[in-house]
Amino acid sequence: MTVPVVEFENVTCCYGATAVLENINLHLHKGQFAGVLGPSGAGKTTLLKTILGLHAPARGSVRVGGQIVRDRPSGRVGYVPQVEAVDWNFPLNVEQAVLMGRTQRAGVWPWPSRAERALAQAVMERLGIAEFSQRHIRELSGGQQQRVFLARALIAEPELLVLDEPTAGVDLRTQEDILHLLADLNRGGVTVLMTTHDLNAAAAHLPWVICLNRMIMAQGTPEEVFTPETLNATFRGDMLVVRQHGLIFVQERPHGHSYHDINPRPVLSHSAQDGDGTAEEEEPTHGRIVSAV
């Protein structure tokens, strides 16, 4: 049997006296594409950080490629942190940010070699950010910033790619693009582990999901795991799971009330408040598309 790429054995992690992860047992095999799902504060980021050697477990052991992670994981690991975790005002352009992924394999010269720049160019082209290569990182949209981090991870040619909320804060189209790109990489042999709290995107794109809320609540394919019981236990909510034509839709159960029940006389527009007859002068725009430019 082959050695798992990532292996957690009875891992407990604490911040001070509070346990954020309890008794985690987890295997990730080569070529797997897995997502960690859970609400905020469930310990998703901590789980990733133990793999990267950024957070030492209080008990238990974490192995990457069969080696216990002490200071850092052995082998080539790419890491994409949360976009907010970074100082976007740092004086850096896109190409320089991407080239950071080669830091450990660079020579002693401060500047990148011609080969490295060509590699960066190829990776940026693949991710559709080559045209911004000389732009300052602050001048990019959220989705483009996410791609910069992805490019930095790819240029390191990782065997294991670890991503923290790669689809948070980007529009639907970009989210779709990123998940397809990860699937692409995965088909190329890269083991991928990402966190997300977007259940529908996970159901549609991830072959393996791990539900986490301090403990592992369930893991398996979305078909196995996405049941109201498991999701309710993980998210402490009231979930509705709809399966149709082999697709899974997850939705928080519709509330038993509308906003009218909470506030019987909500303010709906400027004119509704006036009540002096001026309301009629304005063309009503409710309930239809105002402009279809």
Add this chain to the structure above:
Amino acid sequence: MDVLLAPFRYEFFRNGALSSMLIGVLCGLLGVYIVLRGMSYIGHGLSHAVFGGAAVSFALQWNFYAGAGLWGFLAALLITQTVRRYRISADAAIGIVTTASFALGVAIVSSKHRFMQDLEASLFGSILGVTVEQLAGVAIVTTLVGMGIFVLYRPLLFTTFDEETAHAYGVRTQRIDTFFSLALASAIIVSMQVIGVTLIAAAIVIPPITARIVTDRFDRMLLISMVVGAFTALLGIYLSYYLDTSSGATIVLTQAAVFVLALLVSAIRGRNRLAAIDYHV
């Protein structure tokens, strides 16, 4: 022309000008990393901490460089480790470690008055009284730090940008931190006797911030910061000769003037990077 070159006839002036220019380069170089890490206050703090170390080495009759150097290095390490392990903000950690160390220095000085004269130079510096040994010290440290940063340029840049991610990508961030603490402590010790404890903070912060206003690129920021450091040092010491003012203070005022000039130029050109500056300071 002869009138303009007049001050350079004096050896003390040449030594003073050369050492303060080197310090301008050295502090301008290290300052870029410090400012970008949001640790602007560390220069001010460490120079005070080193004063404590200097007082202890005078009292115990140790070699000044060894005693103050070790002290400064330990203080810098203590600060970075406190921030790293206990998640105390950098300015608070600097405040605690360095004021305690400075207070220790003051306590020793006040109990043994005879050290006062030697230590006064450490507090206020004496650019025009620079000895050849001090000049050599500055030159050696500037060369070593420059070489170190040249070799560690890329891992140091990654660590400064995002320490956790750098670690995950295999950068030995702990070693990088140690190198930087050592470089900073050495820089402060050799600068302290020339420009004084109280003016080091300015030499470390003003040139990088000035550079940050005029560029969005890290490599250019490094270069501009060093040039501004050297140029303002030369201009400042030159002005002080004719205005008959304190040379250290004149250098800092020159730096402040160049900073304001850079602000005005960038405002006129509409390239407003003030938001970034606000973030870093």
